[in-house]
Amino acid sequence: MANIQDKSESEWVRVLSEDGWTFIVPRKVAVASGTLKNTLSTGFAEAEAATCHVPHRGAIVEKVMEYLSYKTLYESAGPKEDIPEFSERIQPELALELLMAADYLET
Amino acid sequence: MESPNRSRLTRRRSGYGSDDLDASDDGDEGDQPKTKKAKLAKAALAKAKAKAKAKQKKKKGDASGSDDDDEDEYNALPIKNSRRITDLDDPTARPPIGSLEECAECHKEFTMTRYTVAADPGPGWLCHACAKAAGIDPFKKVAPRKRKAPTEKRKVVSYEDVERIPTLSGICIKVITQHLEDVEALGDIGVVSMNEILRVIAKARSLTAENSQLFYNVKNTTLTIYDATNLKPDALCALASLNPNLESLRLDYCGLIEGTAVEHWSNSLPHLKRIELLGPFLVRVPAWIKFFESKGPQLTSFLVTQSPRFDITCIESLVTQCPNLTELRLKEIGLMADSFLPHIAKLSDLTYLDLSRPKESLGDQAVVDLLAAIGGKLTHLDLSHNAFLSDVFLEDGVLPYTPVLTTLILSGLDDLTDRGVSKFFKAYRKEPPLIHADLSRCHELASDALTGLLDHSGRDLVELNINSWKDTSNDTLMTIASKASRLVRVDISWCREADDFVVKSLLDGCSSLAYIKCYGCNHVTDACPKKRGVNIYGVESHVAS
Numbered sequence: 001m002a003n004i005q006d007k008s009e010s011e012w013v014r015v016l017s018e019d020g021w022t023f024i025v026p027r028k029v030a031v032a033s034g035t036l037k038n039t040l041s042t043g044f045a046e047a048e049a050a051t052c053h054v055p056h057r058g059a060i061v062e063k064v065m066e067y068l069s070y071k072t073l074y075e076s077a078g079p080k081e082d083i084p085e086f087s088e089r090i091q092p093e094l095a096l097e098l099l100m101a102a103d104y105l106e107t
Numbered sequence: 108m109e110s111p112n113r114s115r116l117t118r119r120r121s122g123y124g125s126d127d128l129d130a131s132d133d134g135d136e137g138d139q140p141k142t143k144k145a146k147l148a149k150a151a152l153a154k155a156k157a158k159a160k161a162k163q164k165k166k167k168g169d170a171s172g173s174d175d176d177d178e179d180e181y182n183a184l185p186i187k188n189s190r191r192i193t194d195l196d197d198p199t200a201r202p203p204i205g206s207l208e209e210c211a212e213c214h215k216e217f218t219m220t221r222y223t224v225a226a227d228p229g230p231g232w233l234c235h236a237c238a239k240a241a242g243i244d245p246f247k248k249v250a251p252r253k254r255k256a257p258t259e260k261r262k263v264v265s266y267e268d269v270e271r272i273p274t275l276s277g278i279c280i281k282v283i284t285q286h287l288e289d290v291e292a293l294g295d296i297g298v299v300s301m302n303e304i305l306r307v308i309a310k311a312r313s314l315t316a317e318n319s320q321l322f323y324n325v326k327n328t329t330l331t332i333y334d335a336t337n338l339k340p341d342a343l344c345a346l347a348s349l350n351p352n353l354e355s356l357r358l359d360y361c362g363l364i365e366g367t368a369v370e371h372w373s374n375s376l377p378h379l380k381r382i383e384l385l386g387p388f389l390v391r392v393p394a395w396i397k398f399f400e401s402k403g404p405q406l407t408s409f410l411v412t413q414s415p416r417f418d419i420t421c422i423e424s425l426v427t428q429c430p431n432l433t434e435l436r437l438k439e440i441g442l443m444a445d446s447f448l449p450h451i452a453k454l455s456d457l458t459y460l461d462l463s464r465p466k467e468s469l470g471d472q473a474v475v476d477l478l479a480a481i482g483g484k485l486t487h488l489d490l491s492h493n494a495f496l497s498d499v500f501l502e503d504g505v506l507p508y509t510p511v512l513t514t515l516i517l518s519g520l521d522d523l524t525d526r527g528v529s530k531f532f533k534a535y536r537k538e539p540p541l542i543h544a545d546l547s548r549c550h551e552l553a554s555d556a557l558t559g560l561l562d563h564s565g566r567d568l569v570e571l572n573i574n575s576w577k578d579t580s581n582d583t584l585m586t587i588a589s590k591a592s593r594l595v596r597v598d599i600s601w602c603r604e605a606d607d608f609v610v611k612s613l614l615d616g617c618s619s620l621a622y623i624k625c626y627g628c629n630h631v632t633d634a635c636p637k638k639r640g641v642n643i644y645g646v647e648s649h650v651a652s
Contacts, residue, residue, distance in 0.1 A: 021431045074272055075475060083271060087278045092286040099279035103307040107275040 013040060014051040015065065021058030023065050032075075034106030056101045063094060064101055071107070080107045152551045201225075203230070210234035212241075222246060243343035271649040276311050284318040302331065309333035309359075316342035323349040328378075335361040343368040347375040355408075364395035373401035381408035383433070387416060395421045408434035410461075416442040419450070426450045434459035438489075441466045445473035452480035452598045463491035463516070470495055475504035482508030491545075493517035498527030500577040506535055514543040518572070525556050532559030540564030547574035548597065555582040565590035572598040574624075588616025598624040600645060614638045 013030045015023040030052070031037040039046045046052050051097050067086060076085045091096060135361070148328045202208055206219050211231030217223075222245040224238045236244050273281075305322055308314045315337050321585075324332070327350045332338070335358045339348070343364055347353075353376050358364070358485070362389075364387045372379070378400060395417065399406070406429040411417065413472060417440050424431070432454050437443060443465035451460075454590040460481075462469065472614070474496060478485075490496060490510065501523070517523070557579055568591040575580065582606040594617040599605045603626040613623055614636055626645030633648035 022295070039413060063277065067278075071272050075273065079271075086273075086275075087282050090282045091279060092282055092289065095279050095282040096300070098282065099276055099307055100300065102275035102279055103310065105275075 014049075015061060016053050017058040017061040018050065018053070018055050019033045019057050023064055025068070026072075029065070029068045030055060032107065033064070034104050035107060041066065044068070046062065054101070056097065056104070060094065060097050060101045063090065063098055064105060067102075067107060080095065108418070116444075135155050136228050140598075141432055150368065167296055179614075186408070208232050208236055212237035218453055220410075238526070244414070253652055256549060274311070274415070275602040276307060277313070280313050280318065281309060283321065284315070287318060287321055290301050305331065311445075312336065314338070316345070319346070319560050320349070321604055325350070325352060328352055329355040329357075331357040331525040332361075333359050335359060336363070339363050341363055344371040344375075347372050351375065352378055354378050355381040362386045363386055365389035366391050368396040369398050373398050378405075380405055381410075381456060383410040383436075384406070384412070384414075385409065388413065391413065391422055396424045397595040401423045403428050403626055405465055408459075410434060410436035411440070412438040413440075418442045420442075422450045426453050430454065431456060433457060436461035438462070439464045443467070443469070445470050447475045448477045452477050455481055456484060457481050458471045458484050459487040460485055461487070461489040461516075463489045463493070463518075465493065468493040468495035471497055471499045471503075473502045475508075478504040478508040482512075483510065485509050486511055487514040487516075488512055489514075489516040491516055491520070494519070494521055495521035500526065501531045506531055508537060511539060512524045513539055513541055515541055516543070516545040517549065518545055519548040523556075524551050526555045528552055529555035529559035532563040535563055537563065542567055543569060543570040545570070545572040546576075547572040550575055550577065552576045553578040557583050558586070561586060561590040569595055570594070570596045572596075573602060574598045575601040577601055580604055581606065581609065588612040592616055593619065595619050595621045599628065600624050600626035600627060604630070607632055607635040610635045610643065614641060 011027055012024050012086075013036075015025060015030065015036070017023070017055050027040070031040060036052050039052050040050065041047060054064070056064075066089065070086055074081075077083055126557070132515050133641050149231075164188055194594050203218050204219050204221055207216050208213070208223075209231070210217055210233055211226035211229075212233055213236070215234055217234035219232070220235075222235070224243050224245055226233050227241075233241065233243075235245060280358060283479070301322060305314075308318065309332070312334055314332065314334050316339065319332070319338065319342065322332075323346065330346075330350055330590075335343070338358075338361070340363060343358075344367070347368075348554055356376070363385055364384070366389070369387075372396070399421075409429065409432060411423065416436065417443070422437075430453070433456050433636055435451065435454065435457055436459070437447075438461050443462065444467060449470065451457075470489070474490065474493075478500075484502070486504070490500075492649065496517075497520075505515070523546070528549075541560075544560060544564070546556070546560075552573070553576055557573060557576065562570075565587075571587070573592060579602050584599065584602060584605050585607075585608065589592070589612075594613070597613060597617075599609065602625075605625055606629070608622060610625065610631055613620060620638075622642040622644060624644045627647075630646070631646050635643065636647060638641065
C-alpha cells in the first residue's frame, strides 16, 4: 500500500501512444485530462505503474501533451495576462484525429 | 539674530506664512495683523460650521453631542481655559482650541490651534516649530473621506469568465471549420470516423450550418445529426439539397425545423424511406400532410418524438398516403388520444410501434383493439407511461395478438399488478422469446412478476430493466443470473434487496454483461465485486468518495 502511495506521489508519469512512442510528462500536466486523471487515480494497474496508454498515434499524442502543458501553464493566468492562441499550433491535417483524441481524453 | 533668519528660511522653504506664530514675539510685527485676521476668519468659519452641525444633530434628535468630539474636534466650539470633564478623564483627548499647552518637545507654552499635531510618541502635543522640525506638515489637508457610491458596494457580475482556456475539442472544431473548404488539408478519414466526429462535435454542441457541410456528400444514403440545435430552416434545406440520395435521415434536437424545410424535403429527397426527428415543434399540419403526400408509399419509417401540432388529420393523411409503414413512433405527442388508434390500426405491416408518453393516457380497450388489428407482425412495442393501461390490456391485447414480439417496453405503468403480470407471462407463448424487457417503474411489480418473466424468456434476454421493483426479494434477484445468462444490460436500480451478492452472481453468471445499474440499492457497497469490461453504475459509496 505504501508503495502505491509513493508512486502516486511521484512527479512524472509515462504516456504511451499506440505505435510505441513514450511521453514522460509531469503528473500535473497529465491530470489536466479527465480520462488520464481517472486512470491515474486509485486502484488501477495504470496508477500503480504511473503509465497510461492512449489509443492514438504518436503525432497526435504529442500534440495532446502539448495542449495539456499549455493548459496547465495558462490555467492560473490572471485576467490581464495574454494567452496565446493554441489553434495556431494545430496543423489542419491533424485536426480531425486530434478532435477524436481530445474527446477520448476529455480535454 | 538667529531666529528671524531661520524663520525666513523656513518660510521660504515651506511657503506658509505661519511658521513663527508662537515665536512672533521676537519676530517682525508687520505680519501679525494679517495672521490675526486670518485666524479670526477661520474661527468664524469654524463657528458657522459648528452651528450647522448642531442644527443637523437636532434634526436627527441625537442628544449626546459630546460623543462626536473625537471625530470632529475641528468644528467644536472653542471653550477657553477650561477643559471638559470628558477631556480630563482621557489624557489622549485633544484640548480645546485656544487653550495653552506645553510642547512635548521643547517644553515651551503654545496655543492649541486646529493645526496642532500630537507628539509621537505621545503623550502631549507639539508646538508649531517642533512639528515642522519633526517633518510633519501641519497644514496637510486631511483627505476628505470619500463616500463610496452605493453602486460600487454591490459588485455586478454581468458575465463570468469561467474558462479562459478553450477545450482541445473546441479548438479542433474551430480549426476544422476554418479549413472546411480545403478538403485536402483535413485529409480523408473514412466513413466510420466521420460518424464518430459528428458525435464529438454534437457533444460539444457546436455543429453549425458551416461545419455540418463537412458531413454532406452526394453519395450519402444515411445521415445522422445528433444535435441540430443550431441548424436553421435554411441550413436544413441545404442539407437536403447537398445529400440528394438520402434514404435515411435522423435529426436530434431539430427544434428550429419548420414548415418550409419539411416542404422543401418533400421535393428534394426523392429516395427518402426513413425519417427520425426529435423535437420538430414548429412543423404545422399542412407541412406534414404535404410531406406525406409527396413521399407516399415509399416511406417505411416515420419516427417522431415531441410534436405538439401533430393532430388527427396528420395521422389520417399518414395512414392513407403511406400504407407501407413498418416503423411508427409517435412519442410524446401532445394530441395523442384513443381516436388516433383506429387509424393506426390500418397500418397492417407495422413491426415497430412506439406510442409512449402521450399527454393523456391511452385506454385499455382502444389499445386492445389496435393490437387485435396489427399485433401480428409487431416485434417492438413501447407503450410506456400510459397510466391508464392495466393488466387487462396485457391479458386481452398483448397475450393473444402479438405472436412475434421480442421487445416489450412498458415503463411506468402504475396499474400493472404483480399477480397480473406473473399470470400473463405464465400464459404467454414461449416462442420467440423476449430479448428486451423493460418494465421499469411499475411500482407494484415484484418477485412473482420477475419469476414469471425469467421463466418465460430468461434464456434469451439481452436487456432487462426492473428499475423500481422495490419489493422484489433477494432470493428472486439471485435467480436472474442463472436464468438469464445472456444478459448484456441489467438495471436493478431501486430494488431495495439487491446486495453485493446479487451483483456478484450477475458478474459470475452472465458472461457477456456490459453494465449493471444499481442506483438506490443501499445494500450494494463499496466491497461489491468488479469485473473487467463491466460497468457498475450507481453504487452509493462510489458517489460519496
